[in-house]
Amino acid sequence: MLKLNNSIRPTSAPRAGKGKSDISIVPAKALDFGGMIRRRRRELDLTQEEVALRIKTSTPYVGHLESGKRHPSDKIVARLAEVLGLDNRELFFLANPRAQALLATEPERAEGSAWEQFRKNDQLRRVHNVSNDELNMLSQVSLLGEIRSSRDLIYILNTVRHVVGK
Numbered sequence: 001m002l003k004l005n006n007s008i009r010p011t012s013a014p015r016a017g018k019g020k021s022d023i024s025i026v027p028a029k030a031l032d033f034g035g036m037i038r039r040r041r042r043e044l045d046l047t048q049e050e051v052a053l054r055i056k057t058s059t060p061y062v063g064h065l066e067s068g069k070r071h072p073s074d075k076i077v078a079r080l081a082e083v084l085g086l087d088n089r090e091l092f093f094l095a096n097p098r099a100q101a102l103l104a105t106e107p108e109r110a111e112g113s114a115w116e117q118f119r120k121n122d123q124l125r126r127v128h129n130v131s132n133d134e135l136n137m138l139s140q141v142s143l144l145g146e147i148r149s150s151r152d153l154i155y156i157l158n159t160v161r162h163v164v165g166k
Contacts, residue, residue, distance in 0.1 A: 033095045034065055034066045034067055036094055040085070044085070048063055051084070074163045078092075078163075113146075113147070114148055128157065130157065
């Protein structure tokens, strides 16, 4: 099972703060997605307007993200991670806490696993236009942990497609 670290670590984003720490270690359980964005923005001494310009969105939208009134798209999460110097993967899981629940602690070993059912279901793969490359990617995902249903695999596939712009 993938496990979130108890901190969000910055990547190599440029510092904009005045003598503030380069490293932001914040317990994940202490802040939600909006709180994390607000705290990191303030550590970098950025305004909501500056963040909005850098992620190519509006200032009110950044405020809504920080207050939890809006849910960010995957593109916005990636842009925020880059601009604020946060780990993209961990920020994604903060924004999408249910996504981590799709991965279980032990891999499925039975022949009747959801992955095996999905792999063998030609009709389902045809309906969702699953390419051979996507099937290979999903086989790797299935190694990360238990997939409970074919629907979980379709969710993962559509999320990946969205991120890569398909």
